[in-house]
Amino acid sequence: MRVLIAGAGIAGLTTALSLHAAGIEAQLVDSASELKPLGVGINLLPHAVRELTELGLGAQLAAAGIATSEQAHFDRHGSLIWSEPRGRSLGYAWPQYSIHRGELQMILLAAVRDRLGERAVKTSTTVTGFTERGGSVEVMLSSRRNARVVPVTADVLIGADGLYSAVRAQLHPDEPPPRWSGVMLWRGAAEGAPFLSGSSLAIVGSTTTVKFVAYPIAARPSADQHSGRALINWVAEVMIGGAEPPIRPDWNREGRLAEALPYFQGWTFDWLDVPGLMTRTREILQYPMVDRDPLPGWGRGRVTLAGDAAHPMYPIGSNGGSQAIIDARVLARALATAATPADGLAAYEAERLTAVNQIVLANRNMPVDQVLDLVSARAPDGFDRVEDVLAPDELAALRDAYRATSLQDVAALNARPPGMHVPPATGSVAAMDEKSRGSVRVEQGAKRVRAYLAGRLVADTKRPFLVWEIPYYPAYYLPLADVAAALEPTGKTEHSPSRGEAEILDVRVEGAAAAGAAKRYRDSPLTALRDLVRIDWGAMDEWLEEDEPVYTHPRDPYKRVDILASSRHVRVEIDGVAVADSVRPHILYETGLPPRYYLPLPDVRTELLIPSDTTSHCPYKGTAGYWSVDTGRGVHPDLVWIYRTPLPESQKVAGLACFYNEKVDLYVDGELQPRPRSPFS
Numbered sequence: 168m169r170v171l172i173a174g175a176g177i178a179g180l181t182t183a184l185s186l187h188a189a190g191i192e193a194q195l196v197d198s199a200s201e202l203k204p205l206g207v208g209i210n211l212l213p214h215a216v217r218e219l220t221e222l223g224l225g226a227q228l229a230a231a232g233i234a235t236s237e238q239a240h241f242d243r244h245g246s247l248i249w250s251e252p253r254g255r256s257l258g259y260a261w262p263q264y265s266i267h268r269g270e271l272q273m274i275l276l277a278a279v280r281d282r283l284g285e286r287a288v289k290t291s292t293t294v295t296g297f298t299e300r301g302g303s304v305e306v307m308l309s310s311r312r313n314a315r316v317v318p319v320t321a322d323v324l325i326g327a328d329g330l331y332s333a334v335r336a337q338l339h340p341d342e343p344p345p346r347w348s349g350v351m352l353w354r355g356a357a358e359g360a361p362f363l364s365g366s367s368l369a370i371v372g373s374t375t376t377v378k379f380v381a382y383p384i385a386a387r388p389s390a391d392q393h394s395g396r397a398l399i400n401w402v403a404e405v406m407i408g409g410a411e412p413p414i415r416p417d418w419n420r421e422g423r424l425a426e427a428l429p430y431f432q433g434w435t436f437d438w439l440d441v442p443g444l445m446t447r448t449r450e451i452l453q454y455p456m457v458d459r460d461p462l463p464g465w466g467r468g469r470v471t472l473a474g475d476a477a478h479p480m481y482p483i484g485s486n487g488g489s490q491a492i493i494d495a496r497v498l499a500r501a502l503a504t505a506a507t508p509a510d511g512l513a514a515y516e517a518e519r520l521t522a523v524n525q526i527v528l529a530n531r532n533m534p535v536d537q538v539l540d541l542v543s544a545r546a547p548d549g550f551d552r553v554e555d556v557l558a559p560d561e562l563a564a565l566r567d568a569y570r571a572t573s574l575q576d577v578a579a580l581n582a583r584p585p586g587m588h589v590p591p592a593t594g595s596v597a598a599m600d601e602k603s604r605g606s607v608r609v610e611q612g613a614k615r616v617r618a619y620l621a622g623r624l625v626a627d628t629k630r631p632f633l634v635w636e637i638p639y640y641p642a643y644y645l646p647l648a649d650v651a652a653a654l655e656p657t658g659k660t661e662h663s664p665s666r667g668e669a670e671i672l673d674v675r676v677e678g679a680a681a682a683g684a685a686k687r688y689r690d691s692p693l694t695a696l697r698d699l700v701r702i703d704w705g706a707m708d709e710w711l712e713e714d715e716p717v718y719t720h721p722r723d724p725y726k727r728v729d730i731l732a733s734s735r736h737v738r739v740e741i742d743g744v745a746v747a748d749s750v751r752p753h754i755l756y757e758t759g760l761p762p763r764y765y766l767p768l769p770d771v772r773t774e775l776l777i778p779s780d781t782t783s784h785c786p787y788k789g790t791a792g793y794w795s796v797d798t799g800r801g802v803h804p805d806l807v808w809i810y811r812t813p814l815p816e817s818q819k820v821a822g823l824a825c826f827y828n829e830k831v832d833l834y835v836d837g838e839l840q841p842r843p844r845s846p847f848s
């Protein structure tokens with residue numbers, strides 16, 4: 168399948184990377200003559216950071232952006248109304264990043280060129296129209312270089328061509344121009360001393376009059392190695408009203424300080440000098456805040472839309488780029504798993520359209536803005552105690568409404584099985600059989616799998632199915648025809664809301680039996696399960712994947728373990744007592760879990776460790792032994808583990824000690840890490 172993507176913005180580039188990961192060929196075209204790091208800051212919410220991390224870009228984002236730790240709201244006099252944690256501090260397993268939009272685009276562009284080839288992005292090339300022709304779509308490309316228009320044929324066309332999408336215009340010819348909010352935005356970024364926590368996103372003022380948003384998007388050690396300054400992004404929002412925007416929305420339009428500055432005279436707080444920040448800014452951009460009314464449908468046949476082309480929204484909810492990134496994963500997966508391209512695009516639209524349309528509408532009346540507006544109306548001259556202005560339950564209701572509209576549920580995002588981004592790399596995409604119902608995912612595996620009981624073969628299959636009954640790892644379901652053991656009904660059944668009624672079976676081989684160790688879902692609503700048997704992992708003596716034994720549970724094809732030697736400074740404190748200090752950790756990155764810092768024993772105060780009988784087993788690392796820690800102020804059971812003889816692929820952590828990040832104070836390079844939420848919290 169060959170997909171043509173119009174537009175190499177965040178949506179187009181991420182879509183190309185996701186398609187590539189799904190084994191689908193993509194070509195991008197962009198009307199710009201050169202892709203440059205334009206724009207100013209944007210925020211990537213944890214749900215988008217997760218997608219990019221699963222595309223292998225986590226480290227680059229971490230290096231380029233600032234992990235936002237809180238969002239704080241102030242009245243026009245700089246007094247705090249409320250604040251709340253963000254990203255990892257809110258419990259997400261992924262950070263929220265404040266990042267320069269152009270730098271993010273360059274990270275994506277470099278990854279596209281690296282993975283898809285130098286010619287994957289064709290610049291100076293504009294999509295001007297398309298015609299569907301039975302089994303393909305003919306796309307008209309106009310070249311700026313030679314002023315020629317040439318048709319090219321693709322299997323699918325994705326319009327990721329932004330607010331003024333040509334693809335959208337052809338699909339929806341009667342649409343009015345973008346809808347104007349009445350608000351003018353001036354934006355910029357300038358170096359400055361870090362403010363508040365150093366990673367805070369601050370929102371000040373009121374939407375009905377004047378509002379200012381500021382957040383750091385990059386550390387700036389370059390000017391002075393030790394100054395600790397930051398590049399601070401700011402957005403000045405002024406309600407000027409009127410029926411039409413006075414200027415055409417263009418992300419690159421230059422703005423004038425003299426027009427914006429007067430609105431912010433006197434906005435000098437003890438934590439931020441707003442006029443000073445604006446005045447220090449070399450290049451100011453001006454953008455009238457517009458969006459478009461949500462569409463009842465995006466595309467048809469082999470053509471669809473993504474990113475701003477599909478759902479332009481006000482750039483205030485930190486969600487435009489983030490939602491574009493989610494589009495990419497859903498679109499790639501839908502195309503990779505559907506019977507036809509048109510089915511794939513229809514499935515993509517069915518999953519995304521309503522959800523993202525709701526965000527577009529919610530952004531027009533952000534609950535956080537309502538907090539600001541209420542306070543500004545009730546206490547225009549400021550307040551001493553915020554409780555005198557806003558009742559705690561009023562605030563709680565608005566905060567919950569905000570979280571519901573803008574953020575994904577923390578537990579749901581963290582619990583989603585890792586790797587949903589990328590369909591299996593093994594086997595042909597067309598042959599892949601995957602179904603989801605509720606929280607259960609079913610997918611054909613590619614490995615030969617064997618199970619043994621008392622040395623006798625129970626099953627031997629080259630067609631295993633992986634079923635994610637729980638989010639963390641899959642279970643094997645094996646074709647009935649490949650089960651060698653006798654399966655004897657016990658007369659018992661067990662009900663699962665998603666898989667239906669299971670018949671419980673004994674597994675019998677010569678000389679041994681495992682009581683109730685098999686389940687068969689004959690009439691499962693998941694039709695793929697009906698001719699499969701689930702054999703209890705723990706009831707068997709041995710499982711082999713190909714010819715290698717596997718322990719604990721099947722290996723998840725979407726899990727990856729990387730172990731990297733590092734010179735980061737890692738310090739572990741428990742009850743305020745330093746328990747380990749090392750500048751030579753090995754960091755173990757395992758999909759879906761926080762990074763783990765494995766430390767050499769000489770760097771750990773082993774005199775505080777008490778051996779425990781606890782062991783745990785991991786199919787990727789092997790068997791770990793545990794130690795408790797006695798700090799003198801308390802005993803903390805099973806806080807440290809060591810793999811003395813790990814599996815071959817995890818040799819690098821052999822004999823190193825690791826602490827639960829979730830339960831200790833972990834400092835990396837002097838910075839206290841937020842305690843992550845994980846299944847081990």
Ligand SMILES: Cc1cc2nc3c(=O)[nH]c(=O)nc-3n(C[C@H](O)[C@H](O)[C@H](O)COP(=O)(O)OP(=O)(O)OC[C@H]3O[C@@H](n4cnc5c(N)ncnc54)[C@H](O)[C@@H]3O)c2cc1C
Nearest residue numbers: 174176177178197198206207294328329418474475487488
């Ligand atoms: C130059 C620029 C600066 C921006 N700056 C900011 C910012 O500072 N802060 C912020 O929050 N958001 C900014 N945005 C918007 C933000 O990036 C998007 O809201 C979001 O990332 C969604 O991205 P997108 O890829 O869907 O759309 P866009 O980022 O708008 O990208 C669309 C791409 O399509 C190309 N294109 C347009 N028409 C055609 C066509 N007919 N054929 C081929 N290519 C075409 C454009 O050149 C562009 O590269 C900016 C967008 C742009 C283009």
